[in-house]
Amino acid sequence: MTAYTINRRLWSTGRYLALSLYVLFALFPLFWLFRVSISPTKLLYTEGTSLWPSMVTIENYLIVLQDTSFPTYFLNSVTVSLGTALCTTLIASAAGYAFSRFKFKGKAIIAFLLLLTQMFPLVMVIAPIYRLMQPLGLTDSLTGLIVVYTAFNTPFATFLMQSFFDAVPKDLEDAAMIDGCTRFQALIRIVLPLTLPGMMATLGFIFTAAWSELLFALMLINSESQVTFPVGLLNFISKFSVDWGQMMAAGFLALIPACIFFALIQKYLVTGMTAGAVKG
Amino acid sequence: MSSSASTSGPVISSGLTPPPTTHRKRSFKRLAEPYFYLSPALxxxxxxxxxxxxVGLSYAYQNIELLNPFDRGWVGFKHFIALESDRVFWLALKNTFVWTFGSLGLQFIFGLGLALLLNQAFxxxxxxxxxxxxxxxxxxxxxxxxxxxxFNPVISPIPHWLAALGILNEPYNILADPELAIIGPIVANVWFGIPFFAITLMAGxxxxxxxxxxxxxxxxxxLWQQFTRITLPLLAPIIAITLLLRTVWIANFADLIVVMTNGGPANSSQTIASYIFSTAYKKLDFGYASAVATVLxxxxxxxxxLLFGMRKKLLENSGN
Known part of the structure; x- marks a missing residue:
């Protein structure tokens, strides 16, 4: 009995120790981002290695919010990322469901083609995509970005959703279909609620992937009013002599929408929704 | 009945004997149904x-240099032949293995550990x-x-800590060291990628x-038996697919290397992906870049x- 208690204590201490080490590793770079963003420019190099600067300023944040177009960039990025996340998750859930539940002609070939699109560097498809989108009026528009991002993220999201559907026992929907549900009803009422954690995870991945995409945003967008956040950050480097403090301030602000988004989907990620759904 | 629902199809249809017309309608519906779900994606x-x-692949057989617009046209396998004597290409190929499997292995192990730690209530x-x-x-x-x-010792304490721990001889920038430069982007990639495996495996x-x-x-x-006999086998499908997708993704992922070392110093941290990027957007030679991309x-x-073959063998060996 006592050996058991000691064992449990050890496990629990070990867990907290491992977790704190990882939290330190995960957060220190973010802390440093924040620390640079609140340091006055003149102290940036003289106090470069001290953990906290002797003077703190919010000037960088004020400049970013008032004197630059970053608020617009943020809004553009939120629009593009949300649009991409929703479209991709919807399209990929349908495709993932087909892969998980049906045997059909050409399944292997389609899976191979999906995988193939992920194997070729995007740098090489930008020029052809540009030529394709231009006559459709989709260059220099946020809609165009959503279309391209959705297309690029769909294969990955499809495979991810397939593996989440695979984890849901087929007996559940078979039972529902014997009871008179159509397959579509069984999908909506029984399978989807069980794959909700997986869908939310997918939504989160695609949101952040779109949130940080730089290359297409750089190549397809020309007008200032359509610029997304990563391109805006890049402008800090190329347009002026790099203002690190302002750039890090903008970068730190960029974490906020992504954090809110993750906070919203978090509760779906943790609840063990399928626990006990299938007995025997 | 290869077109029916993949499992238990017979169970559903066994008790029913519908009239012939409905049957034909139903079987057409069955055949079409998966494509209905797939069509938007396709x-x-x-x-x-x-x-x-x-179109991008076809560049590999053409001369497309934006700095040399008059020398255009099909050149056959010229770029592929040039690859053989391209020292940077072979170095980048070697680095791609280190970069991909180094990042992937560490991301996966730490991500799995994190998922297991977070999967219990505390x-x-x-x-x-x-x-x-x-x-x-x-x-x-x-x-x-x-x-x-x-990694810069002037503006960050990390090199100083590493030196204090005896990992570095003195606090210097490893990104400027040809021997160690690639470790920088790998650390950044591991830092960035652990949450992906943690979230996916947690959902699993x-x-x-x-x-x-x-x-x-x-x-x-x-606990160990529970892990190897229950957790791992049931997570296996998700592990297999995420590992495959992430390998492909990381092998093509140039951002961190381009931003942190730009492939340097002296190409020591150049990967195929970053080499393609610099060939296409710095030398503006799209033909050669596409040939390198074709190899990747x-x-x-x-x-x-290979991965699919291994998976098939594993499934056969498990006796199903």
Whole structure:
């Protein structure tokens, strides 16, 4: 009995120790981002290695919010990322469901083609995509970005959703279909609620992937009013002599929408929704 | 009945004998149903990905140098022949293996560990979970800049800590050291990628019925046995697919290297992906870049085929 208690204590201490080490590793770079963003420019190099600067300023944040177009960039990025996340998750859930539940002609070939699109560097498809989108009026528009991002993220999201559907026992929907549900009803009422954690995870991945995409945003967008956040950050480097403090301030602000988004989907990620759904 | 629902199809249809017309209608519906779910994805991909991909691949057999616009046209396998004597290409190929499997292995091991630690209830779990997932939310380009900053001894304490721990002889910038430069982007990539595996595997762990563990505890299984006999086999499909997808993704992922070292010093941290980027956008030689990309594509196809072959063998060996 006592050996058991000691064992449990050890496990629990070990867990907290491992977790704190990882939290330190995960957060220190973010802390440093924040620390640079609140340091006055003149102290940036003289106090470069001290953990906290002797003077703190919010000037960088004020400049970013008032004197630059970053608020617009943020809004553009939120629009593009949300649009991409929703479209991709919807399209990929349908495709993932087909892969998980049906045997059909050409399944292997389609899976191979999906995988193939992920194997070729995007740098090489930008020029052809540009030529394709231009006559459709989709260059220099946020809609165009959503279309391209959705297309690029769909294969990955499809495979991810397939593996989440695979984890849901087929007996559940078979039972529902014997009871008179159509397959579509069984999908909506029984399978989807069980794959909700997986869908939310997918939504989160695609949101952040779109949130940080730089290359297409750089190549397809020309007008200032359509610029997304990563391109805006890049402008800090190329347009002026790099203002690190302002750039890090903008970068730190960029974490906020992504954090809110993750906070919203978090509760779906943790609840063990399928626990006990299938007995025997 | 290869077109019926993949499992238990016969169970559904066995009790029913519908009239012939309805039957034909039903079987057509059955045949068409998977394509109905697939069609939005297929149409979008054919137009926006596959078509541009074919065009992009065809560049490999052409001269397309933006700095040399008059020397255009088909050149056959010229670029591929040039690859053989390209020293940077072979170096980049070697680095791609180190970069891909180094990053992937560490991301996966730490991600799995994190998922297992977070999968049990404990005090402060929600907060810690939110905190450890944060690196994933940072745009890759920004994390590259931030990590480049962190490795610089003038503006970050990390090199000084590493020196104090005896890992470095003196606090210097490893990104400027040809021997160690590639470690910088790998660390940044591991930092950025752990949350992906943690979230995916956690979502997978959530779907394992808890009764299985209860039954195993009653039968006297140790934690290790529970892990190897229940957790790993049930997570295997998700592990296999995420590993494959991430390998492909990381092999093609140039952002961190371009931002942090730009492939340097002296190409020591150049990977195929960053080499393609600099060939296409700095030398503006799209033909040669596409040839390099074709090689990467072939290697990844071989890798995927090997992985699928292994999976098939494993399934056969497990006696199903």
């Amino acid at each position: 149409m979008l991909l054919a137009l926006v990905m596959i078509l541009p991909l074919v 005090y402060g779990r929600k907060l810690i979970q939110a905190l450890v997932l944060l690196p994933w939310a940072v745009p890759t380009f920004l994390s590259g800049l931030n990590w480049a900053w962190l 762990l959530q779907s394992i019925p808890k009764d299985l563990y209860e039954a195993a505890v009653i039968d006297g299984a140790t 594509l072939l290697l990844l196809i071989i890798y995927a085929a």
